[in-house]
Amino acid sequence: MSRSIVRQSKFRHVFGQAVKAEQGYDDIRVSKVTWDSSFCAVNPKFLAVIVESSGGGAFLVLPLSKTGRVDKNYPLVIGHSGPVLDIDWCPHDDNILASCSEDCTAMVWQIPDHSLTRPLSDPIVVLEGHSKRVGIVTWHPTARNILLTAGSDNLIIIWNVGTGEPLISMDDHPDLIYSVSWNRNGSLFCTTCKDRRLRVCDPRKREVVAERLAPHEGIRPMRAIFIRDGNIFTTGFTRMSQRELALRSRSRPPGWC
DSSP states (O other), rough: OOOOOOOOOOTTTTOOOOOOOSSSSEEEOOOOOOOOOOOOESSSEEEEEEEEEOOOOOEEEEEETTEOEEEETOEEEOOSSOOOOEEOOSSSOEEEEEEEEESEEEEEEEEOOSOOOBBOOSSSSEOOOOOOEEEEEEOSSSTTTTTEEEOOOOOOOEEEETEEEEEEEEEEOSOOOEEEEEOTTTTOEEEEESSEEEEETTTTTTTEEEEOOOOOOOSSSSSSEETTTOOOOEEOOOOOEEEEEEEEEESOOBBBO
């Protein structure tokens, strides 16, 4: 009879230490919407968190210096008519943030340097082009005013935020897009999809330049990001629904097509 050997983690006795209450954020009503999102974003100035809100979508923006308990009446950023699903800070301007929502739009916001004194409801620009909810929003890492959105209509749109016009539209995904990640210089982005394929796309060519079927054998959602050296890091599940991590070469190993 064979005996399975379980390799023990060398980090099993490592424990984190919680910060003091006054150094963290307390009493934030994080959104309970059923969407695979981090629901928060941070930059050198602010922390933004998608929160529960009646009558549409909203998120909270706090200066990093403002810690402790958050007043339940603290002003929110509002404007979406449906729940907010994703937010992302602009890498070129710490006061610019993009959001997307179930209302099929993405919006770009100018956040003032000081704390909000009243609700912010007027975005800089509203991006309309998706026919279903928009679940992913991510800024281009090197080009100013370039924003990518992905919706439940299986469409990826790259926008010129300065004009509010779409620059590129790609419909290469036959099913729901789970994640999108730019590489370091913005020449490529990788995606994961409900059809269980990992794709690498070239937006300038408007085509998929590489793809791999089932990088993880499980059927649960997977995610992928480009890391600094150009390789791709993925998270997914095994057939037994155990969490699985993988690092994939930027070159085309066996299994890519």
